[in-house]
Amino acid sequence: MPEEITTAPATTAVPAPAPAATGRTAARAFGIGCAVLVAVPLLLVLAFVGWIAVVTKDASDFPRVAPEEMVSRAVDRSREAYDVLGFTRTVRPGVEEIGVSTENTVGSDHCYRGGLTDETVDGAYRVSHSWALDHVPAGQAVPGLRRLRDHLEDTGWDITSYRENVSGDYWALYASRSDGDEHMSFQWYADRDYFAGGTSTPCAVDPGWRPGDDEPAGDELWPPDFGPSAKKNGS
Template structure:
């Protein structure tokens, strides 16, 4: 005979052992999973910021290191010899046999063999400025030949184009003129933009021009803050080119 146990008001019912089939299924958890990638994303952001900082510092160091104000002090005569040497080497490769004395008889028409000096510019820390560097100059050697036939100019320019590449010069531009009278031209550079050479030949005028530019340098005769006026032409006035010709040292 079953015995009933009285239940007092306000008291929970007595525990009853349930059979396995009577156990209700457990409700799935609705709590969101832990964001396991949060930490890695945070570290990734810190890593990106670090890389940006390193890149900015590297750019600052490079711009500071490459500042034109760190130029060497070199006498104009030395830079003139450097520019003329490049012109003489190119002259030999081109195969010209004429001798060109210093000076220019008719600029843009006749033979030429001259030296001049230009300004050096400072782009500032970010390369956005255009300041002239006091006391600095860039020596340029200009030369030209008139009455140059195609049979001499074209093979010479092609030969020079190959030779300069072999010698480590970077070709900035090379153009072979066509039958419509376009000029032939060759522009090269080395050590970034510090040293440059250019060559052009005009089929219509049969005129060949060449030029070699030396790196910037401070004039040894210039002293900062001494109150004396100075210009790049002062550096050019101190030098004169030698005779330009085949096989000359």
């Protein structure tokens, strides 16, 4: 009769229990935990304070430029786009009816400290120039906008929005640069053959600002006659 061999089941090793924490070890762990709980909020507060310091502006963050010069810069930006669009008409200052008649106006606005405050920076302002033409057909507006989009991209502008034939009668082009401090916008309305453009400058500080001046600098200024550049006229 063959010999019967019985194999004993393998025993599973049971790990030895961890030694109980001594009073000193427990206190050390408790101290580390408290330090972490204190350090994390403190780091968040310091990061928040640093962020506020970076995004909050004051007068020293902007160049000192007279409003007349900023108006000139805004109009020059508009004129550059006007040349690329291929327009040749000259528009006198003013507007009779916004959205209907020709327009050539300037305006200004306050500049703000940023961060979590809506406070303005003393003496700081930005200038905008708005212009518009009536009687602009599709054959002039559409290729002009496409040409201008390419020109702006080639000259360092970021195209933030470009829309063709929205709802069948609206075209729009928006661009910015200098970290969003400078803007340009253009719209063409096919239903009334109306083309509008605009430029806004980065902020500057008016050298003539005095405490108590409530209105933004340049708000009372008028633009010159607006049209193609002298170079364009001579070509």
